[in-house]
Amino acid sequence: MAGIVGYGAHLPRHRIKVEEIAKVWGADAPSYKKGLMLREKSVPPSDMDTITLSVEAAKNAFRRAGDIDRSQVGAIYIGSESHPYAVKPSGTTVGEAVGILNDCHCADFEFACKAGSEAMFVALSHVKAGEMKYALAIAADTSQGAPSDALEFSAAAGAGAFIMGNDNLIAECLYTHSWMQDMPDFWRREHEFYPQHGGRFTGEEAYFATTRGASNAILKKSGMKPSDFKYAVFHQPNGKFPQRIAFELGFTQEQIDPGWLAPRLGNTYSGASPIGLTGCLDVSEPGDLIFMCSYGSGSGSDAFIWKVTNRINEVRDKAVRTHKLLDENLIYIDYGTYAKYRHKILKNK
Amino acid sequence: MRDVCVVGVGMSQWGEVWRKSFRELFVDAARAAIDNAGVDHLDSLYVGCMSGGLFVGQEHIGALMADYLGMPGLPAAHVESACASGGVAFRQAFIEVGAGLSDIVMAAGVEKMTDCSGDEATAALAAAADQEYEVFHGATFPGLYAMMAHAHMHEYGTTREMLTAVSVKNHFNGSMNPNAQYPFKLKPETVERSVMVADPLRILDCSPITDGAAAVIVCSEEAAKKTGKPYIKVIGSAVATDYIALAQREDMITIKSATLASQKALQMAGKKLDDINFAEVHDCFTIAEIMVAESIGKYKPGQAGPAFLAGESALDGAFPINPSGGLKSKGHPVGATGIAQIVEIYKQLTGQAENGRQIQGGPKVGMAQNMGGTGASSVVHILEVA
Numbered sequence: 001m002a003g004i005v006g007y008g009a010h011l012p013r014h015r016i017k018v019e020e021i022a023k024v025w026g027a028d029a030p031s032y033k034k035g036l037m038l039r040e041k042s043v044p045p046s047d048m049d050t051i052t053l054s055v056e057a058a059k060n061a062f063r064r065a066g067d068i069d070r071s072q073v074g075a076i077y078i079g080s081e082s083h084p085y086a087v088k089p090s091g092t093t094v095g096e097a098v099g100i101l102n103d104c105h106c107a108d109f110e111f112a113c114k115a116g117s118e119a120m121f122v123a124l125s126h127v128k129a130g131e132m133k134y135a136l137a138i139a140a141d142t143s144q145g146a147p148s149d150a151l152e153f154s155a156a157a158g159a160g161a162f163i164m165g166n167d168n169l170i171a172e173c174l175y176t177h178s179w180m181q182d183m184p185d186f187w188r189r190e191h192e193f194y195p196q197h198g199g200r201f202t203g204e205e206a207y208f209a210t211t212r213g214a215s216n217a218i219l220k221k222s223g224m225k226p227s228d229f230k231y232a233v234f235h236q237p238n239g240k241f242p243q244r245i246a247f248e249l250g251f252t253q254e255q256i257d258p259g260w261l262a263p264r265l266g267n268t269y270s271g272a273s274p275i276g277l278t279g280c281l282d283v284s285e286p287g288d289l290i291f292m293c294s295y296g297s298g299s300g301s302d303a304f305i306w307k308v309t310n311r312i313n314e315v316r317d318k319a320v321r322t323h324k325l326l327d328e329n330l331i332y333i334d335y336g337t338y339a340k341y342r343h344k345i346l347k348n349k
Numbered sequence: 350m351r352d353v354c355v356v357g358v359g360m361s362q363w364g365e366v367w368r369k370s371f372r373e374l375f376v377d378a379a380r381a382a383i384d385n386a387g388v389d390h391l392d393s394l395y396v397g398c399m400s401g402g403l404f405v406g407q408e409h410i411g412a413l414m415a416d417y418l419g420m421p422g423l424p425a426a427h428v429e430s431a432c433a434s435g436g437v438a439f440r441q442a443f444i445e446v447g448a449g450l451s452d453i454v455m456a457a458g459v460e461k462m463t464d465c466s467g468d469e470a471t472a473a474l475a476a477a478a479d480q481e482y483e484v485f486h487g488a489t490f491p492g493l494y495a496m497m498a499h500a501h502m503h504e505y506g507t508t509r510e511m512l513t514a515v516s517v518k519n520h521f522n523g524s525m526n527p528n529a530q531y532p533f534k535l536k537p538e539t540v541e542r543s544v545m546v547a548d549p550l551r552i553l554d555c556s557p558i559t560d561g562a563a564a565v566i567v568c569s570e571e572a573a574k575k576t577g578k579p580y581i582k583v584i585g586s587a588v589a590t591d592y593i594a595l596a597q598r599e600d601m602i603t604i605k606s607a608t609l610a611s612q613k614a615l616q617m618a619g620k621k622l623d624d625i626n627f628a629e630v631h632d633c634f635t636i637a638e639i640m641v642a643e644s645i646g647k648y649k650p651g652q653a654g655p656a657f658l659a660g661e662s663a664l665d666g667a668f669p670i671n672p673s674g675g676l677k678s679k680g681h682p683v684g685a686t687g688i689a690q691i692v693e694i695y696k697q698l699t700g701q702a703e704n705g706r707q708i709q710g711g712p713k714v715g716m717a718q719n720m721g722g723t724g725a726s727s728v729v730h731i732l733e734v735a
Contacts, residue, residue, distance in 0.1 A: 031544050199467055205367045 002128035003172040003306070005068070006163035006315070008060020009278040010053050011265065011325040014043040016338045018153055024335045025148045032153050037239025041266025043333060044142045044157035045341050050080045051090050053271075054140045055097045057159035060319035061136070062098060064170065065163045070099040073163070074132025076106050077123055079115030079270045081188070081195075082142045083108050094138065112186060113235055114296020115139070116160065116270035121302050123164040124173055134165045139274035143267060146194035147344060154238050156266025160274035170315055171281065171290065171306040175222045178302045179214035186297035197297075206299050207237065211245050214301035215293050219249075222305055226250035229305075230288035233259030233276035235295035237267045251291070258283045264326055270296075277306070279322040286310040350447040354573040354735065356566050356580040357386020358692040361459075363561035363680040364530040371405045371461035372417045378562035378685075379418050379457055386566035387576045392451035394418070394425040397438030397458035398684035401427075403473035405461050414457070430588075431477035431721030432633065434458060435563070435687025436728035440586050442567040443730075452572045458685035459562035470558050474683070477722040479594035491555060491634070493595055493723050495547035498636035500601040502549065505651030507639065509549065513540045514657045515635035516553050516677055522664060523674020525704035528689075530559050530680030554635040559680030563688035565695065573735070579699040584714075585618030585731030587611075593725040604637075604644040606727035607718055611645040614716075614729040622646055625731065626712035627669040627697065629690035631720045632676050638662075641718055642670065645729070669708050672697060687719035687728060698734050 017040045022029035032038055044053070062068070076095045083090045091106040109115040109122075116139020123135035138161045145155030185206035188195035198206075211234060219225065226232070232251045234242035239262045246256045259276030261268075268275055273294040280290050290306040339345050359381025361374045369377065375396065383391075396414050401407040411425035428438040435458030442456035462470050475484045478493060501507045517537055523529040535553060543553040573580035589609035592598050598605070615622065622645070630645075632638035642653040647668060656662070662670040673679050673693035676686060694715040696702045713734050720727040 028544050200365060201367060201463070204365075 001169065001172045002124055002164060002166050003169040004162050005134065005165040005168050005170060006061040006065025007161065007170065007278050007281055008057050008064060008319050009158065009160045009275050009322045009325060010056035010060065011158045012042045012044045012048055013329055014045055014331045014333050014341070015040045016043050016333055016335070020335050021153055035240070036153065037243065037263050038153055038266065039263050041154060041156040042158060043338050043341055048157065049084045049142055050078070050082050050140045051084055051093050053142070053157060053159035054078055054090065054094045054138045054161065057140065057161035058094060058098045058136060058138055061161040061163050063319040064315040066168070068134060068163070071103065072133040073100045073136050074104060075123055075126055075135040076100055076104055077109055077119035077136070078138045078140060079109035079117070079119035080140050081110060081112055081115060081269055082144060100136065111300060112297035113237070113269045113272060114294050114300050114302060116274045117294035117302040120162055120274065121176060121178065123162070124176070127164045127166055134163055137162045137164060139270045141269035141271050143269040144194050149194070151195065151197065154262070154267040156268050158265060158268035158271045158275050160271055160278050162274070168311060169309050170311050171308050173304055174307050175218055175305040176303065177214055177218035177221055178300065179210060179217060180300035181210065183210070183297070183299035185299060202297070203241070206297060207241055207295055208245060210299045210301045211235065211293055211295050212248070214303040215245070215249055218303040218305060224305065228289055229255060229291045230284060231258055231280040232256050232291040233273050233280055234293050235273045236260065236262035236276065239263040261326060275322060281308065281312065282316060282321040282323065284308040284312055286312060351449060352570045353443050353446045353583045354568055354570050354580040355583060355691060355695050355732065356568055356573040356576050356578050357382050357388065358565045358695045359385050359563070360528045360689060360692060361562040363528050363559055363682065365463050366560040367463070369560065371401060371407055371459065372413060374461060374560060374562040375414050375457060375459040376417050378459070378564040379455060382455065382564035382566050387578050388453050388566055388568070390453065391420065391423060391455050392453050393445060394423055394455045394457065395428050395438040395441045396425065397428045397434035397687060398460060399429060399431050399434050400473050400476060403476060404470065405464050430726045430728070432631065432683040433687055433719045433721035433726045433728050434684040436690070436717065436719030436730065437588060437687070439565065439567070439688060439691055439730065440588060440728055443583050443586050446567050446569055453566060453568045455564055456567050456688060457562065457564035458688035460682035460684040461560050462558045462682060463560050467558070482594045482596065491547040491550055494634040494636055495550045496595065497601045497640065497723065498549050501636060501640060504602050507651070507654045509541060511639065511654030511658055512549065512554055512635040513537045515632060515638045516540045518657070518663055519632060519671050519675040519677040522672050522706055523678025525706035526674045526679055527703055529674045529678050530557055531678050550634055550636070556633045556676035556681035559682040561680055561682035561685050563685045563692050565688055565691050580735050581695055581698045582733050582735050583730060584733050585614035585620065585729070587613035587617065588726065588728045589613065590726050591724055593722060595723055602640065603650065604640050604720065604724035604727065606724050607641050607644040607720060607729070608646065610727040610729040611716070611718065614731050618731040620714060620731060625714050625716045627672060627708055628716040628718060629671055629673060629693050630718045631686070632671060633681060635677070638670065638675065645718060664706060664708060672702065672706050672708055687717070690717040690719055691730065691732070694732050698732060
């Protein structure tokens with residue numbers, strides 16, 4: 001049985017509150033807080049990008065995996081929509097930083113916010129097929145949102161990393177199911193700085209139809225029902241969408257709570273549901289079932305059913321817990337600092 | 350001029366109809382109206398549409414819709430008078446049948462508004478104002494109606510509660526309309542805490558952006574009788590215009606085009622306002638319903654708001670207004686709105702209004718008032734049971 005042998009997350013310490021962004025643009029903060037269930041979001045400082053976030057998350061995954069032989073890691077995949085280079089991989093840099101050298105398949109993945117779960121899916125498939133002993137999948141983003149756009153209130157940063165293997169599992173993968181349709185809900189074209197989106201169109205026809213499609217299919221395939229699961233995590237472009245689809249499918253607030261990070265973290269794009277999964281694993285017990293469904297605009301969802309093993313009790317605290325990263329040691333910044341960190345201020349060269 | 354009747358009505362789904370295109374919305378409504386009337390052919394077609402060009406890049410709408418209705422060869426034309434396009438299309442059908450040129454004419458309206466962004470839709474709608482003297486200077490429709498609301502509040506002491514009463518009443522009525530975009534009831538405090546759009550107008554004072562179409566079959570009485578279906582008579586029809594820019598008008602608190610058109614339509618119908626049992630009016634914003642009720646002469650200036658607060662415009666009030674839910678709850682696909690008003694009057698006068706929103710006591714005469722822009726055009730129709 002293939003599954004997760006190590007997992008870890010990393011989040012920036014910096015946060016900006018919805019009120020601070022709303023103040024600059026004359027927007028109505030209470031309506032964002034209530035309508036989209038967003039309170040604050042993480043902000044990567046100037047020296048943090050998808051590569052550095054990925055390195056930190058991967059280190060935490062290796063801490064939980066134990067002393068595994070880096071040369072046995074046959075693949076490194078990073079899913080992101082904010083790879084620092086348009087041409088030149090993130091994966092090779094991250095690989096060298098965490099000690100994975102040379103004899104390794106490396107690829108950067110892109111599929112809007114589904115790129116991270118895509119990396120997980122492919123890594124898992126390799127170890128399941130017996131092609132390699134371990135495969136590293138990382139979901140990371142320093143998300144872009146245009147100034148004053150609704151996305152600016154949510155676009156955040158963070159990373160989750162997973163080492164897939166067949167032995168010493170923390171969580172077995174019992175089922176996967178992927179679902180896709182052609183959907184122009186959100187995109188960024190070549191040479192554009194910020195993504196564009198179809199406003200309210202991105203809801204029902206895109207996020208909900210796709211997430212619903214994948215979720216219902218994997219429930220049917222597994223013969224399981226929402227009440228069978230201890231936890232559930234969905235892609236979270238804001239606080240409201242994952243809660244709405246969870247309730248529609250029959251999950252409860254208690255089931256989504258540990259992985260429902262968006263109200264305080266924002267939307268970490270490719271990182272969103274994978275980081276949510278790390279939050280669920282942190283508090284899970286042996287035998288717990290965890291439901292996971294990502295979403296990427298364009299659109300597609302990857303759904304997974306994970307079963308936690310006894311090993312969770314040994315490894316849980318070998319690396320920092322995700323909720324500690326979310327809750328502690330935070331630095332709140334103003335819009336000016338945020339604008340500087342996110343390179344929104346034009347300067348002469 | 351011979352008698353003109355309405356014998357069948359139809360509507361497409363109204364709302365954010367992502368899976369239907371501009372032409373499909375029209376065909377859905379047109380086929381529903383043809384089926385409802387039981388007619389076997391059309392002699393011509395008028396399609397009201399404010400701006401197919403700006404919303405979806407499509408003009409030549411008369412020919413397109415005849416084609417997709419499966420009737421190439423049919424005489425067809427697109428009629429435009431901003432948000433009054435549907436009402437004016439209906440009037441063209443009325444004139445053609447009344448003049449004896451045709452026996453069975455479809456009057457339809459359609460708008461596909463959600464294929465573009467909210468900002469693009471706002472800009473397209475602003476094309477109904479004066480581009481040179483209003484829009485270039487930053488005015489939008491919520492902004493223009495907000496100024497009208499402030500003027501009305503200043504002059505007559507109209508209050509927030511009166512605006513709220515319009516929205517709450519229309520949503521109550523719309524909650525019973527199976528075609529409504531927002532078929533739910535609202536509490537007054539929900540309206541008053543909703544997001545500010547242009548002071549004093551909040552989001553729940555404003556009609557929404559809507560995809561939708563509506564169609565009615567306008568015909569001679571002889572043709573109506575042949576169908577064996579319930580029909581009503583069109584007894585008054587008038588259009589009037591006003592200065593397009595607010596700044597040119599004597600005041601911002603009456604809608605003169607509504608006054609003129611209603612007077613002419615009543616005169617043609619041989620009716621007095623007291624003979625009218627109910628009305629569908631153009632509540633693009635809550636203040637508009639108050640101003641129109643006064644401008645058509647139903648209430649003295651400043652008296653509509655207090656009367657609405659007292660429940661006079663409710664379904665069981667002395668003079669029900671917008672039993673359909675109005676533009677506020679039913680939705681406002683601009684070119685289709687005027688036709689949808691006729692749909693509601695047909696249903697009310699033939700006792701077919703759904704889900705408990707039928708006005709009790711058997712209403713005999715209804716009025717439809719549909720307007721363009723801030724009232725630069727108004728079209729009024731009076732319809733009576735046959």
